[in-house]
Amino acid sequence: DSRAKHKMPGQLSQNANRLISEALQSEVSLRMDRLKPGRWFISVKFTGATESDHIILIAAIEKGNFIDFFFNAQMQDNYILRGKADVIIAPEQASYEIDRKTLLPIIQELSKDSTNESWTKEAVGKDGSEWIISKVFLGVGKLSILSFIPKSAALEAATFLLVKSVLIFLLLVSITISVSVISSNKLTQALGKLLSATKNIGRGDFDVDIDVKGKDEIGQLAQGFSHMAKEIQRLLKETEEKARMQNELQTARVVQSTLFPESVFESHGIEIRGYYEPASECGGDWWNYSEIGDKVFVWIGDATGHGVPAALITSAAKSASRVLEHFPDLPLNELMSLLNKSIVSAAKGEVLMTFFLGCFDKINNTFSYCNGSHDPPFLFQAKLEKYSKKNIIPLNDNVGPRLGEAEESQYEVSSINLEQGDRIIFYTDGVVELKNGEGVDFGERKFLKTLVSSLSQGPGIEHVLADLEERILDYKKGTPLNDDVTYFAFRKL
Numbered sequence: 001d002s003r004a005k006h007k008m009p010g011q012l013s014q015n016a017n018r019l020i021s022e023a024l025q026s027e028v029s030l031r032m033d034r035l036k037p038g039r040w041f042i043s044v045k046f047t048g049a050t051e052s053d054h055i056i057l058i059a060a061i062e063k064g065n066f067i068d069f070f071f072n073a074q075m076q077d078n079y080i081l082r083g084k085a086d087v088i089i090a091p092e093q094a095s096y097e098i099d100r101k102t103l104l105p106i107i108q109e110l111s112k113d114s115t116n117e118s119w120t121k122e123a124v125g126k127d128g129s130e131w132i133i134s135k136v137f138l139g140v141g142k143l144s145i146l147s148f149i150p151k152s153a154a155l156e157a158a159t160f161l162l163v164k165s166v167l168i169f170l171l172l173v174s175i176t177i178s179v180s181v182i183s184s185n186k187l188t189q190a191l192g193k194l195l196s197a198t199k200n201i202g203r204g205d206f207d208v209d210i211d212v213k214g215k216d217e218i219g220q221l222a223q224g225f226s227h228m229a230k231e232i233q234r235l236l237k238e239t240e241e242k243a244r245m246q247n248e249l250q251t252a253r254v255v256q257s258t259l260f261p262e263s264v265f266e267s268h269g270i271e272i273r274g275y276y277e278p279a280s281e282c283g284g285d286w287w288n289y290s291e292i293g294d295k296v297f298v299w300i301g302d303a304t305g306h307g308v309p310a311a312l313i314t315s316a317a318k319s320a321s322r323v324l325e326h327f328p329d330l331p332l333n334e335l336m337s338l339l340n341k342s343i344v345s346a347a348k349g350e351v352l353m354t355f356f357l358g359c360f361d362k363i364n365n366t367f368s369y370c371n372g373s374h375d376p377p378f379l380f381q382a383k384l385e386k387y388s389k390k391n392i393i394p395l396n397d398n399v400g401p402r403l404g405e406a407e408e409s410q411y412e413v414s415s416i417n418l419e420q421g422d423r424i425i426f427y428t429d430g431v432v433e434l435k436n437g438e439g440v441d442f443g444e445r446k447f448l449k450t451l452v453s454s455l456s457q458g459p460g461i462e463h464v465l466a467d468l469e470e471r472i473l474d475y476k477k478g479t480p481l482n483d484d485v486t487y488f489a490f491r492k493l
Contacts (some may be wrong), residue, residue, distance in 0.1 A: 019043035020056045022082070028140045030080065030088050033060070040089065076149035081107070081135075083142050106133065107146065118144075122151065194221070259318040261288050266493075268362065270296050273465050274488030277481065284310025284353075285428045285484035286317055292328040294362045297321075298490060301355040301403070302374065302428040309351050313404070316346035317353065332359055336370040336400070336411040343404040353403040356395075356426065360418065360492070367424070368415040369395055373402045375429055378448070380455050382421025387452045395424070421459050424490040425451055430483035434472060437479045442472070461489040 022029030023043040033039040039062050046055040080089040106123045120134040130151040137144045265272040272289050284303035289296065301317055303310035320342035324335050336357050343353055354374040360367045376396035384391055398412035427447075434442035447468075454467040468487065 016058065019058050023056050023058075024054065026140075026142045028143070030082070030143060032089050076147045079146040081144050081146050088143070106131070107135075123148075259286060259288075259314060261290075265289055267291060269493040270360065270362075271461060271491045271493055272298070272488060273461050275465050275469060275486070277485045279430070279481035279484050280307050282308050282311035283484040284314060285430065285486035286314035287426065287486055287488055288318065288321060289488075290321070290325050292325055295328055296360045296362070297325070297328075298358045298360075298426065298488075299355075300374065300426045300428065300486065300488070301353050302430070302484070302486070303351050303353045305351070313343060313347055313351045313353055316342055317355070317403075332357060332368050332370050332413045333411045336372065337409070340372070340403045340409050340411075341407055344407045347404045349404065352405055354429075355403045358424075360490075365418050365492070366415050367418050368413050370411040370413055371396065371399045372409075372411065373399060375427060375432070377424050377426045378451065379416070380423045380425070380451070382419055382423070382459065387456055389448055389452070392448065392452075418492045420492055422492050423455060423461055423464075425464070425487065426490065427487035428484065430481070430485040431468075431472070431487055433483055434476060434485065435479060435482055436476055442475055446471075446475070459491075461491045464489050 019029050019031060019041055020043060023045040027045045029043040031041045033041065039060060041058060041060050043056055043058045046057065047053070077091050077094050079087050079091075082088050106125060118134075118136045120132065123131045123133050125131065131148050132151050132154050133146065133148040135144055135146050260276055261274070263274050263276075268291075270291075274287055276283070276285060276287065278285070284305055284307070285301070286303075287298075287300040289298045291297075299317070299321055301314070303313040317339065320339050324330070324338060327335070330338075336355075339355065339357070347353075353372075355372040356369065356374040356377065357372075358367060358369040358377075376394040376399075379393040379395060380387060381391075381393070393416075395414070395416070397414035400411040401409045403409075432442055432444045432447050436442075450468055450471045451464065454464045457463060465487070472485065
């Protein structure tokens with residue numbers, strides 16, 4: 001109770017009535033001990049069982065961290081006020097020389113015009129000094145914190161912050177410029193190396209290695225450029241090698257073309273017309289004819305595969321045939337055996353060759369032949385008015401092994417009589433295995449159908465080759481050949 005009597009030590013007893021009165025009014029009161037700086041008193045009101053029954057707690061607190069903020073002035077001076085102008089706590093040593101006679105009228109004047117408990121305003125003292133004053137209401141005991149600083153000091157602080165910001169900005173700009181200069185120098189050097197490499201490539205020197213390190217875009221560009229130059233150099237070497245090989249293959253093709261006879265031959269009651277088209281620069285098909293006295297020899301063979309290896313075997317067959325032509329009286333099967341031994345010696349079993357060797361005897365009108373697993377030629381007899389698949393005669397008697405399989409291979413001779421106007425069609429498997437754009441074979445059925453249709457038109461053979469060539473071109477429609485195409489027709493006049 002405020003009317004109670006209390007025994008209080010020292011200065012606390014002197015301030016008790018004031019602390020109790022202030023606590024009753026505003027629930028909290030705060031006072032400094034003016035005789036002992038650094039100690040302060042606080043009183044707090046507690047309501048009892050009834051509204052008129054109160055307990056006032058008064059405590060004396062030595063100087064603490066909270067009071068240090070007010071006792072030790074910083075850039076600004078801080079005060080604790082009670083009400084509008086009652087100074088409770090003030091700095092021990094103020095940063096700025098201003099006494100209460102000057103301070104209190106300023107506070108009262110500013111608080112009088114303010115409708116808010118908290119505010120920040122500019123004020124002018126009686127001596128003409130300019131101040132920036134801030135007041136913040138604490139929310140209890142009508143207490144508030146007052147801070148003030150001369151306007152010039154605040155401006156100096158703002159100027160200091162501005163200058164500091166400008167200096168930091170200039171430092172950042174300097175660092176940025178330095179980094180940019182260093183980066184641009186590296187970039188310029190890298191671009192210079194790229195430019196030099198480009199000029200070298202423009203002169204045809206692709207042996208360049210750009211020493212630009214880094215994982216940035218320029219480094220990746222330099223690495224890509226070096227890789228591109230090396231790849232171009234590699235491709236040029238490959239192109240050069242391919243061009244050389246192409247020239248050699250072209251030369252080989254020209255040489256191989258000399259292995260074939262003229263496509264048209266007519267002499268002493270015999271007519272021959274032929275066609276040859278290789279699938280690549282060098283082919284594995286070969287055909288030939290030769291007239292020796294009263295005999296006419298015909299040769300046709302197909303080496304396995306095509307290209308240079310197959311072309312070499314055809315050259316061996318051609319060379320052997322030229323030698324065998326000097327022995328026209330040898331039996332046909334012995335000629336075939338000698339030819340086989342030549343292919344065995346040349347190919348060493350790596351490349352084999354199907355072969356058909358025929359001989360027409362003008363005196364006896366007989367056609368003898370040996371077949372080494374070659375597609376049998378078809379005989380079209382002139383005595384027939386119409387042709388069909390049933391009356392076509394395949395020459396497939398006594399089929400022997402392919403040339404080159406074994407040196408001891410043996411062959412048998414078959415023989416037929418030819419009448420005037422009889423025609424024989426010789427071919428390799430490249431004709432029937434010709435493929436169109438869909439990969440479907442031309443086939444023996446279409447081949448025979450074309451022959452029947454063409455040979456039924458008249459006794460000649462020139463239109464047979466023309467019709468067959470037209471039919472083949474129409475079937476493949478530009479599709480590259482997968483194998484050599486060879487065929488020729490023989491007619492007894």
